[in-house]
Each structure stands twice: as C-alpha cells, then as structure tokens.
Amino acid sequence: MYAGLRDVKRFTIAATDGDIGISKDFLFDDRAWTVRYMYVDTHKWLPLGEKVLISPVSLHSIDIKDEKIHVTLSKEQVEDSPSIDEHKTVSRDYEALYFQYFGYGYYWTGPGAWGEFAYPTALAQVQTLPERAELEKVDTGSQANHLRSINELQGYEVKAKDGNFGQVHDLILDTENWEIPLIVIDTHQILPGGKKVLVAPKHINSINWLEKNVGCHLSVDAIKHCPEYDPERLNDSVYQQKVRQQLLAL
Structure with missing residues (x-):
C-alpha cells in the first residue's frame, strides 16, 4: 500500500498492550530512499515519556482508516529502549546498540535496502547478530549512515x-x-x-x-x-x- 508521509506523520503508534505515542517525523536513508525509523512522541502515554525511535522492523500492520500503526513491541520494551536523547545524531554505533537491544538483524550487512531481505520485518526473525569485528568490516572505516529527517526535506x-x-x-x-x-x-x-x-x-x-x-x-x-x-x-x-x-x- 502507498501512503503520503504527511498523512502518516500524525498516526498513533499502538503497542501490543496499548497506544504509546504519535509519529512526528521519519528518518530515511538518502542513498537507499528507505525509511529506517519513526520518530515517536510518547509523552501522553508513557511515564516520563519522551521522543523515541521505532524501526519498521517491529511493524505489525498499518490501519490507514483508523490512522494507527501497530507494532510488535510492548510499552515496556519501548520505554526501556536506548534513549535517543543521549546521542546528538543517530550514529551507526547507536543503531548497533538499538538493534542489539531488540535482537534484530542489521539492515546494513547485506546488499539490499534491508540487508539480505526484501522487507524490514524479516530482520525481526534473525537469531544471530554479526560480531562487532564483522560489523566493522562491513562499514569499511566510515560510520556514516546517511539518515535524514523527512520533516527537514x-x-x-x-x-x-x-x-x-x-x-x-x-x-x-x-x-x-x-x-x-x-x-x-x-x-x-x-x-x-x-x-x-x-x-x-x-x-x-x-x-x-x-x-x-x-x-x-x-x-x-x-x-x-x-x-x-x-x-x-x-x-x-x-x-x-x-x-x-x-x-x-x-
């Protein structure tokens, strides 16, 4: 399904145990033209709520009519995820920490937009993550991930x-x-x-x-x-x- 991101930007994010926030922005890869993260404002739903990143790897479904994005995460998982406020930018090191926390496969270790897979949700099924040494080989000395705000563009x-x-x-x-x-x-x-x-x-x-x-x-x-x-x-x-x-x- 196709959807304009101006519309999707206001959708509610629904966890497995209730709503957790509203999508406020998206970070996309300006080389692969692929959305890597939703930037979600959680302050109305979670104690001490703040803006968090949610990857489409955790996607369950999108309900255009009800304006909701359902994810396969609990409120606790989102609340305890690595804080983006501790990092000035979404670096590759932060992404590695984020993907390790959720147990996802890395999208940047394969030839396609989602690594070895055609769809982001397939990375949720990866059981073994590459060792740090293997990760560094893939990045060939550069930690740039080319993530940019769609709001900015x-x-x-x-x-x-x-x-x-x-x-x-x-x-x-x-x-x-x-x-x-x-x-x-x-x-x-x-x-x-x-x-x-x-x-x-x-x-x-x-x-x-x-x-x-x-x-x-x-x-x-x-x-x-x-x-x-x-x-x-x-x-x-x-x-x-x-x-x-x-x-x-x-």
Whole structure:
C-alpha cells in the first residue's frame, strides 16, 4: 500500500498492550530512499515519556482508516529502549546498540535496502547478530549512515538541470518494504494553479542539506509532463500503472 508521509506523520503508534505515542517525523536513508525509523512522541502515554525511535522492523500492520500503526513491541520494551536523547545524531554505533537491544538483524550487512531481505520485518526473525569485528568490516572505516529527517526535506527547492521548478511537498511510502518509490513536487513556480507532480528517486541526483535544495537531472519541460499527483487514486492499480509508464519514459 502507498501512503503520503504527511498523512502518516500524525498516526498513533499502538503497542501490543496499548497506544504509546504519535509519529512526528521519519528518518530515511538518502542513498537507499528507505525509511529506517519513526520518530515517536510518547509523552501522553508513557511515564516520563519522551521522543523515541521505532524501526519498521517491529511493524505489525498499518490501519490507514483508523490512522494507527501497530507494532510488535510492548510499552515496556519501548520505554526501556536506548534513549535517543543521549546521542546528538543517530550514529551507526547507536543503531548497533538499538538493534542489539531488540535482537534484530542489521539492515546494513547485506546488499539490499534491508540487508539480505526484501522487507524490514524479516530482520525481526534473525537469531544471530554479526560480531562487532564483522560489523566493522562491513562499514569499511566510515560510520556514516546517511539518515535524514523527512520533516527537514519537505519544502526544499527542487532544481532541474535548466532552472528551478518547485518544492518537495511530500514523499510516498510503500508500507510493505518502507521504501520511497515516489516524490511529490509542488510545481507552482512554473505551472498555473500549483499543480503537484510525481517524480521517482532515480530522477534525483543530489540533496544539498546546507543550501536546502534537491538536484534533479530532468529538464523543466520534462517536469511539466510528469504524472500529476492524485492522492485519492494513490492505490488504484490503473493509476499506478499509468504513473509507472510515464516515469519510465522520462
């Protein structure tokens, strides 16, 4: 199922023994275009509640109608999880600690977006974690994990190869594998009425976090012919096929 992250951002997170918070942001890998964590505000539900990270590895189901994300964790597991407040950034060392706490397999030790697996939930079934020495071999000296806030990315200027053409409005989440197959661009700068169009991550060649812009290798004219974003038809198979065909032609 596809869902706009602007909408999912307000969903309630439900543990196995009750609600635990509301998703406030998402951290995504800006190389794999995959959401790695939900940033969850727990202060209304947990004693001394604070913001915590919850990985899609723990996902049970997403209820779009009721606006809830069900996870396979208890309130106690979330409350006792490694505190993000102790770390200025979500480093690879923090991720290793986090995954060890829950007993998950590491997503960064294989060739795909989720390591050896196609879906994040498969990592919950991994029984043996790599030794620290093996982990260091995989990272080849760099602990950078390229995690970025989706809240930060929304609103960034989008630069075509021959001029600016809009801003990042939203990112579309595939709730099966937590990858981002589509990016919603608000083209009000060049198209009457502020039409929103869809591009794919393959069309993005850079993200400049200092200058707050996104580089795209398409021309302004090509952007005008990108499929128009229709949130009401996002999960319509005919609409999805049309979008895929149009994007493949670019």
